[in-house]
Structures are given as C-alpha cells and as structure tokens.
Amino acid sequence: MSITFSVKDHAVTNADFAAMAEQIKACHAALHNKTGKGNDFVGWVNWPTAYDKDEFARIQKAAKTIQDQSEVLIVIGIGGSYLGTKTALDFIRTPFYNERKKDTPDIYFVGNNISSAYLNDILSILGNRDFSVNIISKSGTTTEPAIAFRIFKQLLEQKYGKDGAAKRIYATTDRARGALKTMCDAQGYETFVIPDDIGGRFTVLTAVGLLAMAVADIDITQVMAGAQWAEATFSNPDVLQNPCYQYAAARNIFYRQGKSIEILANYEPHLTSFGEWYKQLYAESEGKENKGIFPVCANFSTDLHSIGQFIQEGSRYFFETVLWCKEPKSTVLVPFDEEDLDGLNFMAAKDMQFVNSKAFSGTMLAHIDGGVPNMVIEMERMDAWHFGALVYFFEKAVGISGYLLDVNPFNQPGVEAYKKNMFALLGKPGYEDLRADLEKRL
C-alpha cells in the first residue's frame, strides 16, 4: 500500500531538488506552523488524524438510515461540495455504480450546473422511488445547489409531508453561518459540519465526501486510514525524502522553464473524475495574480485519439503527469482467433492491463521524445485506502506548490466576478447600476 512519485528521463534531478531544499522547508514550515498566506484555511493538513470522531460515527449512522429508507440518494452541491464525492464513487466503486446491481441506493449528483434538461432527466430517472437528499454547501448561498435544493425539498414535502421530508434531508454546511444552516435549525434537518478552517476544494475527507461514500458501502475508515498514512508519510520537510514535495518542486521547476500547463493523464476511466477534482483543486489554488500552472486532464488511451497529435507535436508549453494504477480492478484476456484476420494473435492470452501498461510506457517515451517532460504518480490499486492517500498527496502538494508561487493557495477571490454579473443580470436588488452597465455591453 503506497503512493510513489518519479520524474522520468532525468528531466528533474536530485540536484535540482536539493537546490530547492531550503525553499521547500520554508513552505513546509509556513503550512505546518500556520504562518503562511491563507493560514486560517489549513485545517486539512492534520485533518486525517484530527477529524471529529463523534461526527464520523454519526455519518455512519445516517448512512445506514439512508440505506434503509431510500432507493436513491440525491447529492446536491457544486465545486468542492461535489467533485470529490463523485470522484470517490468512481475511483473506489465504479463509474457505473448506479447501473450495477447492488443493495445500496443509487446516487445522483445535482445542483452542479444550471441546466433544466439535466435536472428533468434526473427527476424522471428518480421516478416514484423513495429518496433522501444530502444538500452540501459551505456558504449555504451558492445559486446552483440552492435552486436544486428548492426543487427536491418541495418534492420530498409533497411525497412525505413536511415532517417526513425533514427526516430525509441531511445538510452538510458551515457550523454556524449561512442561509442553509439557518434553514436546518428552523426545520430540524440533521446537519454535518464543514470545518471553518477547511476550504471547499479540500473537504472531500470531511462529511462532504464521507456521507455519500458510506451510503455506497465504501469503508470510510479505510479512506481515513489511507489519508493518515499520507499525512505521516508526506510530512517530512526534506524534499529529498518526500515524494509529495518532489512533485510540487518539479512542477515549479517546469513552470519556471515556461511550461505553464500540466496535463494530468490517466489510463483508467475510473480515474476520469479524479482529474475533474484535481482540476478544481489546482486551478482554484494556484491561478492567481497572473500566475499558476493551468491544470488539464486527459483520459488515455481514449484521448490519444483526439489530443494525442497535439501533445506529440504541438506547441511545447506543457508537461505531463501520469496517474498510474498497478493492479486493475478486474482482468480480461485478449482472445485467440483462429483466422487472425486483424493480426492481433501476438497479444492473445495477454491481460488487457498488460496491453494498457505498454500503451502507457510507449506513450510516455514518445511524449518525452516529443519534448514533453513526464512524471508518474503510481498507486497499487484503486481502493478506499489509496483514495484517501492520493487525495492527501494532491492536497499537500498544491499547498506547497502554491507557496512556491507565493500566492495564497486557500482563497478563491476570482470566482466571485461572474457571480456578481449573474446576480446583476438576474435583477437581484442592490445590483441595479451594475446591471445597467452590463446590459449596455451585451
């Protein structure tokens, strides 16, 4: 059970890491001693050991109740209030979780867009089935989940009455503030806490992710065990001894060489949504003050048939990090064919994972030859333990990486700009002047 990291083809060497050792130590100290930028949002650093054990037990109990009384769980949230949860289901279970025959409720995610077509599709898939809702919003004021919650709350109240609905609504939100918290207190919904000192995109190991994982019968104690291992393993301030810090340092070295895009590539559809989670974590943490590495994800071998040409021969301003899993979840052998009309018998009886691994190695070397530096983050298998460990690896690395860039990795001031314009254009009271200005420009 481990997570390993390597830079391929000596693109970055131990001497390069050693040259950054003091800088990394300073970033480590700022993070651990809470003296760096955004220091009121670093609660995630020791969360795997410091998490609230009583609340953890309450999450397990609530999950059991949801399993007993519902065929479907509707998870409402956006950004950090949903991406990690979706990732966990795909990674630990399968992207086909809902389609698979199982004893646990189907889980659908809503409130992560403003599409009426999407919402109507989920409503029709839900049909008359018994359901519960987990509304997740740290601020309690985000428009997308708030609209979806209105709809599903009304549906629950029509179906089960106000009191019955209240027993099926679980809210994960701020301990004390926000419209959602006020509503929960008034209506008597069970609430779970998003800690004050953990920003949205760092919350998957809190109730935000854990409740739905437990509903899907994921062993959340194993998730936390993996994260605890990572917390201990990646707390060594010495970059030469710390693979997580080496990843952060290597990214910074490539960035300073003019490579301002990172492609996080995987060879496994179970990891596609992990890429989406990583995109939010890295983009919102680093993209500030006209600085940062733009995070992109690629799903291979699928995307080798779409963006593969560009990666091989297009403009050279990116580097690639491959997320590789050694053990497949299951095996399929390439069959032997008497006629061999497709000429594939040289692969007959080989496991598809073996073929996939050769696609990975061959692609990596081709990309390196094409001028794209490659790094590899490798895990043994896609299970609950490795999920917790990998989440923590990426969180810790972006904390260090953000400090290396000298930005505050834990705020997201830029996401407010579009919201202000949207509210003005929707006619929210107080935004009249802005609305007049914007309408002139449209």
Ligand code: PA5
């Ligand atoms: O990382 C963040 O803080 C944001 O991306 C939030 O996760 C996202 O905007 C959702 O916010 P909230 O949970 O307050 O509804």
